[in-house]
Amino acid sequence: MKRTSSKIAEKIWSKIVMLTILLFVVFMVAACAGINQGSASKLADQGALVAKTVGQSYQSAGDDLARYVEAEYLLSGIKPGYSPPNDEMLKSIDTIEKELHLRQQMFAGLNDVYVSFGALCTYDAKGEVEKSMGNTMQAANNLATMLGGAVSASVGKLFAAVAGDVVGQVQSERIKNASAKIRSLLEGIVFLLEKQNEQAALAGMRDEIAKEKLKVAKYFWENDFALADGILDEEIQSYGLTPKAQALNDASKNPYLLKGVSAVLDWRYKKEVDSQVAAYNATIQSLRTLINEHSKIEAGEPVNLEAIQGYMLTIQQYVNLIAAVKKGK
Amino acid sequence: MCDNTNTNLSEIKRTYDLININFDAAYQKCDTDAQRKQLVALRDSARDAFWKSIAANLSDNHVLIEKSLNDLKTTNDKIQDAVKSLKDISAFLNMVTQGVTLAAAVVTLAAA
Numbered sequence: 001m002k003r004t005s006s007k008i009a010e011k012i013w014s015k016i017v018m019l020t021i022l023l024f025v026v027f028m029v030a031a032c033a034g035i036n037q038g039s040a041s042k043l044a045d046q047g048a049l050v051a052k053t054v055g056q057s058y059q060s061a062g063d064d065l066a067r068y069v070e071a072e073y074l075l076s077g078i079k080p081g082y083s084p085p086n087d088e089m090l091k092s093i094d095t096i097e098k099e100l101h102l103r104q105q106m107f108a109g110l111n112d113v114y115v116s117f118g119a120l121c122t123y124d125a126k127g128e129v130e131k132s133m134g135n136t137m138q139a140a141n142n143l144a145t146m147l148g149g150a151v152s153a154s155v156g157k158l159f160a161a162v163a164g165d166v167v168g169q170v171q172s173e174r175i176k177n178a179s180a181k182i183r184s185l186l187e188g189i190v191f192l193l194e195k196q197n198e199q200a201a202l203a204g205m206r207d208e209i210a211k212e213k214l215k216v217a218k219y220f221w222e223n224d225f226a227l228a229d230g231i232l233d234e235e236i237q238s239y240g241l242t243p244k245a246q247a248l249n250d251a252s253k254n255p256y257l258l259k260g261v262s263a264v265l266d267w268r269y270k271k272e273v274d275s276q277v278a279a280y281n282a283t284i285q286s287l288r289t290l291i292n293e294h295s296k297i298e299a300g301e302p303v304n305l306e307a308i309q310g311y312m313l314t315i316q317q318y319v320n321l322i323a324a325v326k327k328g329k
Numbered sequence: 330m331c332d333n334t335n336t337n338l339s340e341i342k343r344t345y346d347l348i349n350i351n352f353d354a355a356y357q358k359c360d361t362d363a364q365r366k367q368l369v370a371l372r373d374s375a376r377d378a379f380w381k382s383i384a385a386n387l388s389d390n391h392v393l394i395e396k397s398l399n400d401l402k403t404t405n406d407k408i409q410d411a412v413k414s415l416k417d418i419s420a421f422l423n424m425v426t427q428g429v430t431l432a433a434a435v436v437t438l439a440a441a
Contacts, residue, residue, distance in 0.1 A: 081356045081369045092380035099384075200338045201383045208342075208379065211349070 035172040037121050039303045040179065043293050044118030046305045047182070048111050050286045053315045055107035057279050060322040061206065062100045068209040069093060071216050078219055096205065106189065109136030113182060120178055129178045136185060176298050183294040190287050199280055206276040214269040221261060224252045228261045272321060279318035286311035337435055340401045341382045344432040345375040347405060348425055351412045358418045371425050378432040385436065401431040 069085055076084040085093070112132035120129050192198075220226035228251050232243050251257045286308050293303045348355075352372055359365040404427050411421045 079353070081352065081365060081372070083369060083373045086373065086377065088377045089380050092377070092384040095384040096380070204338055204342045204379075205383050208345075211346075 035175050035297065035300060036302070037172065037175065040175050040297050041118055041121040042305060043179075043290070043297055043303055044114050044121060046293075046308050047114035047117065047290055049312060050290060050308060051107045051111035051114060053312050053319070054283050054286070055104050055111065056319045057283065057315050058100050058103045058107065060319050061202065062097055062104070064206070064209050064322055065093060065097060065100070068212055071212045074216055075212065075219075078216075103193075106136060106192075109138075110185070110189065112136065113185065117175075117178055117182060120175055129181075133178075133181060133185060137188075179294045179297050183291050183298075186287055186291045186294070190284060190291070193284060193287075202280060203277060207273050210269050210272045210276075214265060217265050218262060221252060221265065222258065227251070228257070228264075231261055231264050232257075275318045275321050279315045282311040282314035286315075337398060338382055340398060340405060341378055341432045341435060343405050344401065344408070344428045345379040347408045347412060347428070348372050348375045351415075355412070355415060355418065355421065358415045358421075360418065364418060364422060367422050367426070371422070371429050374429045375425075375432060378429065378436050382436045398435055401428065401435060404428040404431055 069090070072082075072085045075082040109132065113129070113136050116129045116132045217226075221228065227248055229243075229248050232248060232251065236243060251261065289305075289307050289311070293305060296303050348368075348371060352368070355368055356365060359368055404424065408421075408424050408428050411417075411424055415421060
């Protein structure tokens with residue numbers, strides 16, 4: 001009798017063990033099926049690219065601002081009645097440079113977040129994700145503090161979901177959890193960038209910079225202090241022609257060329273302003289696309305990252321335009 | 330709120346642009362050194378107000394700003410008309426003085 005009971009108990013235990021193993025296997029399969037690690041890895045790459053490119057666009061704006069100050073000094077020497085920058089203006093410019101730098105830091109942090117998210121997808125770098133997210137939140141909070149109390153409070157609420165450790169029993173769960181945290185982080189960043197005057201202030205600043213650069217360029221061109229080789233060469237060389245050295249030298253003395261090159265300068269100014277507006281819009285759109293694709297990753301759906309490539313091209317065009325002007329091309 | 334604060338920035342920028350873009354022509358039209366000095370000082374003040382407004386990233390607006398902003402819009406419209414002919418440079422300078430004063434007031438109120 002005692003032996004029979006022992007056998008029954010043994011059978012029950014063996015079934016319990018089998019059932020536990022089965023449940024564990026089912027749980028593991030379900031958890032792994034929920035996340036496509038390859039897609040998450042691709043999203044990490046694209047996210048890093050967005051962060052890097054947007055960071056570069058803020059760097060370009062900062063470089064452009066420094067050149068603007070020089071243009072104002074230059075104009076004060078060459079044009080009657082133009083004053084050099086005064087202390088008050090330089091103080092404002094200094095504040096703006098700091099604001100741009102804070103944005104750069106925030107995007108450098110976001111780049112780190114995506115690099116570590118990529119690592120989490122390959123070798124489970126949970127600690128790295130937590131550390132980089134903490135750093136980015138800090139950079140974004142610094143920016144929010146500079147933008148004022150109401151903004152700071154709103155950002156604080158948005159970032160509440162980002163705080164804390166990346167949780168999950170298995171790697172796929174941790175990827176899902178980290179993705180949700182990054183999504184909250186991105187929502188906070190978009191909120192900051194769309195804050196009341198961000199676009200108007202940046203557009204106004206960039207328009208003024210471009211206007212004054214145009215003024216300097218036109219002064220040099222219209223007063224016979226500059227050659228238009230770059231413009232004229234580019235235009236006719238594609239048809240196999242080379243401008244005569246004498247023609248290049250005398251171009252600003254020819255009333256038709258004087259007018260024509262001036263019109264090209266006006267058009268380049270317009271192109272620069274348009275490119276800046278497009279770059280800002282592409283920044284917001286690329287971040288919104290990332291938010292959307294993170295939601296898909298978390299839902300186990302396939303991602304579509306094609307749109308991001310287009311946005312990155314738009315931002316890169318602006319960065320290249322500023323870089324070309326900087327190098328004098 | 331977003332639209333209004335953007336309007337603050339755009340009207341301050343409009344004041345500065347109206348002076349800055351037409352500065353060379355207005356400078357040529359000035360008859361006296363005093364007028365030229367006044368015009369230079371106005372351009373400087375408008376430029377300062379513009380950069381200050383960008384830096385401050387205007388974050389607030391209330392009734393006083395609304396009133397100053399409406400006055401600034403009206404003055405900017407008048408400057409825009411006057412700059413077309415620049416017939417009376419003294420009247421033009423007075424109008425620009427009013428515009429720059431209002432622009433500075435909007436910046437100060439918004440940054441407060």
